[in-house]
Structure formats: C-alpha cells, structure tokens
Amino acid sequence: AQSVAQPEDQVNVAEGNPLTVKCTYSVSGNPYLFWYVQYPNRGLQFLLKYITGDNLVKGSYGFEAEFNKSQTSFHLKKPSALVSDSALYFCAVRLPLSGTYKYIFGTGTRLKVLA
Amino acid sequence: GAGVSQSPSNKVTEKGKDVELRCDPISGHTALYWYRQRLGQGLEFLIYFQGNSAPDKSGLPSDRFSAERTGESVSTLTIQRTQQEDSAVYLCASSELTGGGPGNTFGSGTRLTVV
Numbered sequence: 024a025q026s027v028a029q030p031e032d033q034v035n036v037a038e039g040n041p042l043t044v045k046c047t048y049s050v051s052g053n054p055y056l057f058w059y060v061q062y063p064n065r066g067l068q069f070l071l072k073y074i075t076g077d078n079l080v081k082g083s084y085g086f087e088a089e090f091n092k093s094q095t096s097f098h099l100k101k102p103s104a105l106v107s108d109s110a111l112y113f114c115a116v117r118l119p120l121s122g123t124y125k126y127i128f129g130t131g132t133r134l135k136v137l138a
Numbered sequence: 139g140a141g142v143s144q145s146p147s148n149k150v151t152e153k154g155k156d157v158e159l160r161c162d163p164i165s166g167h168t169a170l171y172w173y174r175q176r177l178g179q180g181l182e183f184l185i186y187f188q189g190n191s192a193p194d195k196s197g198l199p200s201d202r203f204s205a206e207r208t209g210e211s212v213s214t215l216t217i218q219r220t221q222q223e224d225s226a227v228y229l230c231a232s233s234e235l236t237g238g239g240p241g242n243t244f245g246s247g248t249r250l251t252v253v
Contacts, residue, residue, distance in 0.1 A: 126183070
C-alpha cells in the first residue's frame with residue numbers, strides 16, 4: 024500500500040539548534056513531495072515541495088528539505104530553530120499516477136522549540 | 139476567491155442530527171479534497187473530486203458520510219445521523235492540476251462538535 028510515514032510524533036529542539044523532521048514514503052513511481060505546517064489555531068500552510076531537479080529544496084521561513092530517492096525520504100530541516108517554529112508539520116505525497124491528483128498525508132510531527 | 143472558504147467555521151449539533159458543511163474552492167482549481175482532523179491527530183483523507191471524473195470516495199468512514207460538488211465550484215460534505223466520534227475539524231482543500239503551485243491550498247476548516 025502506498026503510504027507516508029513520519030516516525031516521530033514529537034521532536035524537541037533547543038532554540039538556535041538545527042532541527043530535522045523526518046519523512047519517508049512508500050510510493051511506486053516518482054511522486055511529488057510536500058511539507059505543510061499547521062500553527063496553533065490556524066490552517067495548514069504550504070512550506071515547500073519537490074517535483075524534480077535539485078534534491079535540496081528551499082521553502083518558507085528558512086526551511087529546506089532534501090529528497091533522497093534511494094532512501095525514499097524527504098526530511099525537513101532548518102539550520103537554526105526558532106521558538107516560533109513550534110507547530111505541527113505534515114509531510115505529503117501526490118501520487119504519480121497519470122490522471123490522479125490524490126495526496127497522502129503523514130500523521131504529523133509536533134515540533135517544540137525550547138527557549 | 140482569494141482562498142478556500144469554508145462555512146460554518148464552527149458547528150455544534152446534537153447526536154443524531156444531520157449536518158452539512160460547505161467549501162468554496164479557489165476559482166480555477168479543478169481538484170477539491172475533504173479531510174478530517176481529530177483533536178491532536180493527523181489528516182484523514184475523506185474524498186477527492188477532480189473535474190467531471192467520478193470522485194474518489196475511498197476515505198469516507200461510513201455510509202453516513204457523503205459529498206457533492208457542483209461542476210468545479212462549491213462542494214458540500216453531509217454527515218447524517220451524527221455521532222460523537224464525528225467531532226473533528228473538517229478541512230477542505232483545492233488544487234490546480236499542474237505541477238506548479240503549493241499543492242493543496244487549505245481552508246480554515248469547520249470545527250464540528252457533536253453533543
């Protein structure tokens with residue numbers, strides 16, 4: 024079955040330290056990959072995406088993600104975490120099947136940045 | 139419109155009543171999605187509309203749930219004979235059918251509480 028896994032329910036990191044939020048996928052073909060963020064009491068917002076090309080993609084708020092085809096991973100990273108980055112992060116894939124634009128979301132990882 | 143609009147933003151209903159939730163997608167977005175997010179949980183796919191194709195209903199949890207979409211515009215999600223376990227935030231998203239753009243653009247959701 025096609026799936027997206029976010030193995031960590033919660034990630035804690037000290038402010039100023041680098042952060043990584045993990046995502047792996049199990050999808051045949053070449054999917055489009057996305058990260059979304061959900062701040063408290065706010066809607067889901069797009070952070071970044073990978074479609075093709077450079078494996079390192081840069082997005083909003085200083086976040087970046089690295090596509091690793093051999094490991095089927097798309098981990099979200101930021102060199103220096105801010106307290107304001109504390110939120111719920113979702114990884115998603117858009118299935119590569121022709122004619123469909125269905126998305127599969129991971130279960131989410133809660134990031135807590137400690138001052 | 140400028141974004142995905144959902145109404146109502148909050149709905150409290152008695153167990154056993156029917157509810158109807160509305161989503162106005164971004165103009166020109168061919169694909170429309172409904173997701174459910176229970177408190178503190180991830181996104182649960184419910185249903186997906188793409189143009190005039192038959193909708194993908196594979197995520198609907200029971201036959202009490204149904205959704206319709208008029209052409210490429212408004213969609214309504216109907217829950218019949220609501221149960222307490224239906225309490226959640228129901229999120230609508232729309233998407234262009236291209237590789238560009240932010241993938242799903244989400245509305246702010248409808249918070250449904252069944253008492």
